[in-house]
Amino acid sequence: MKNALARVRDVNAVIPASVDIAAVPARRLIALAAHGVTGKTAHLRRMKPQRERLLALLCATVFTLRAKAIDDVLELFDLLMVTDLMAKAERQSKDEKLKRYPRVSRNAGKLAQAVRVLLEMSEAEPGLSLELVWDLIENTVSKAELRAALASIDELVPQADPECDSQRLEELANRYATVRAFLPAMMRNIDFGATADAAPVLKAVAVLADLISPQRTARGGLPARWLDARRVDHDLVSGGWQRLVYPLARPVETVDRGAYTLCVLEQFHRHLKHRNIFAEHSSKWRDPRSHLLSGMAWESARDRGMNALGLPDNPRAILGELGETLDATYRELAARLGEDTPTTVDEDGKLHVAALNAVPDPPSLVDLRRRTAAMIPRVDLPEMVLEVMSWHPDFGEAFTHVAGTKARVADLGVSVAAVLCAQAMNVGLVPVTSPGADALTRDRLRHVDQHYLRAETMAAANTVLVNAQSEVPLAQLWGSGCVASVDGMRFVVPVRSIHARPNRKYFGPKRGSTWLNMLNDQAAGLNAMVVSGTPRDSLNAIDVILRQPEGSKVTRMISRDGNPTHLGQAIAYYGRIFKTQQCATRRWFDRTEVRDHRDPAVVAAG
Secondary structure (H helix, E strand, C coil): CHHHHHHHHHHHHHCCCCCCCCCCCHHHHHHHHHHHHHCCHHHHHCCCCCHHHHHHHHHHHHHHHHHHHHHHHHHHHHHHHHHHHHHHHHHHHHHHHHHHHHHHHHHHHHHHHHHHHHHHHHHHCCCCCHHHHHHHHHCCCCHHHHHHHHHHHHHHCCCCCCCCCHHHHHHHHCCHHHHHCCHHHHHHHCCEEECCCCHHHHHHHHHHHHHCCHHHHHHCCCCCCEEEHHHCCHHHCCCCHHHHHCCCCCCCCEEEHHHHHHHHHHHHHHHHHCCCEEECCCCCCCCHHHHCCCHHHHHHHHHHHHHHHCCCCCHHHHHHHHHHHHHHHHHHHHHHCCCCCCEEECCCCCEEECCCCCCCCCHHHHHHHHHHHHHCCCCCHHHHHHHHHHHCHHHHHCCCCCCCCCCCCCCHHHHHHHHHHHHHHCCCCHHHCCCCCHHHCHHHHHHHHHHCCCHHHHHHHHHHHHHHHHCCHHHHHHCCCCEEEEEEEEEECCCCCCCCEECHHHHCCCEEEEEEEEEECCCCEEEEEEEECCCCHHHHHHHHHHCCCCCCCCCEEECCCCCCHHHHHHHHHHHHCHHHHHHHHHCCHHHCEEECCCCCHHHHHC
8 A cells, every 4th residue: 555655656746737638538648648658668769859749648648647546546445445444343343243142142031031021911910010020020030130131231232332333343443553554645645526425524534634644643742542622523423433432531622543533434435435535636536527518518519419329308208118118028028937937927026037957968069079179289379379370461460560660570470479478378488488599589579579569569460360250151150240248257366466356256265357358249359458356347348349449340239247237327327428429429339239138228228
C-alpha cells in the first residue's frame, strides 16, 4: 500500500498544473496513452522533431498513469478492507461467539424455565399472587441462580448490542495500526469527491486523516489512545459503535481513537463501493454521473443516440411489448412441460429444474476421442508458429519496424516466433536463445522485441489469423463468423499481484483473475483482456467488443450469463455516456443484435 501511494505521489509531482484535458475525448486520450505506455523507447526518441505530438503523447501517458496508479491504490484499499480488516474481524468474532455459546446456552436455559412457569401460571390462574408465582418458579430454579444467569447474559449479550455485533466491531477497532499507516497519505495524495449523502463521511475522513497524521500526533496534547471530541462528527457514530467510541473510562471531551477511525472508515468504504464517494482522477473509481450528458448537450445528442440504438423516445410501449412477449413465451414453455420432464412450474410461477443424471459416454465417442488424440501431431510451440508463418506470409509481414522502414533483417520470422513464444509462456528470452544461430542470439531477440513487437503489430497479425480461420472449410461449417460471445475464464494467481482478488467460490483460500475472451462461431479469438478478480462480465464486455480486429464480421452477440440481461443492460447503460457516441459514430450497434437463447428481453435491451 505504501508503494502504491508513493507511485501516486510521484506521478502527481510530474503532472503539469496548467494542462487541462477536460475537452479531450476519453477515447482519444486512451489511444495516445496506449502509444506512450506500450511504445518502445526508440520510437519515442524518433518523435523529438515532432515536439507538439510528443508533448501530447507524454501528457496523455502521465494522466493515464495517474488514473491507473489511483486505481491500484483504491483496489488495494478495497482488498485490505474486505480481507485483512472485515473478514478477519468477522472470523475472530465468530470464534469468540462459539466460546461464549456454552455459557449463554446454560444461563438462557435457566431463564427460559422461569419464564415458562410464569406464562403457564398467568394463563391457567390469572389471579394468582406474585408470592405464589415465585414459589412455583423457585421449585424449578432458585432466585440466586436466576440473578447469576441474568448477570451472565447481560455480560455476554449487552442490551445495547441485540445483534451480537459488538465483538466484530471490537475486533475491527483493534486494527487501527493497519489503517494509520496509509490513511493520511491516501487522503493527501488522492482527490475525493462525494454526493450530498456521503459528503459528511468524506469530510469526517479528511479531518480524521489530519488528526491521526504523525505531525498532528507529535504536537497534540491528548494521550495516544484518544481524539479530540470537538473535531469529530458524532452523527456518524451509531449502533454498536457508540459503546466503543464513547467508553465510560475516557477523559473529558475525547473519543476512542481506534473505534472512531474504523467506524468512519467502514462507512467511507461502503460509500466508495457504491460510488457515493469517488476519486476525481481515477478511471475505475470515478464518479459515473460526471460522464452523463445533461442539459443542452444531452438534448442535442438525444435524437441521434436514440436513433443509433433503435430506441423510441417513450420507453413504455417497447417495455410493454417486451413484457407481453416474455409472458407469452413463459406460458408457452409451461404448457409444453409434461409429467415426464425434469422441469416444473409451481403456483407462484417459479421454474424448478431437477438434477439431471449423468449419461455415460458411448463407446463410439470414447473411440473417436482416442483416435482424434492420436492424429494430433506432437510439435513444439515455436515449430507450430513457424509453420503458420509459412502458410500465411502476411502474418510475419505484419510485424513491421517501429521506424516504418521496409528493410527487414534476415530470418526475421524465426526471431519473431522465438519472442512470441517467450512472451506466451512467460519464460523470458533465455530459454529461446541459441548463440549458434544468428536469428536467435540474445542481441537479435532484444532488437526484435524492442522494434517489431508492439500493440499495433500484434493486432495486425491477429487479424491475419482471424481471416485465415474463416477460410478453413471446417470453420465455415461451424458458422459464418457473424456470431460471437464474450465470456470469462477464471485463473488462480499463485503470486502477489494487484490484479488478483479473493473469491472463495472460485479460488478457495487463494486469489485469482478473470480472462475475458471474445470468441466467434468459427472458434477464432477476436479480442481478450484481463480483469481483476471476478467482476460481472458485462462491466467489461463493451471494452472487449469495441476493440475487435479490423475486418470483423460480427453482427450478433450472444450472452449465456446467469442473468442474460446483463450484457443488454450494459449496452443500454452506456447509451447516455461518451462510449455510445463512439458506438453511434462507428454505427456498430446499428448492425448488431444482442441475443440470448433463453431471454427475449435481451434483444431489445441491446
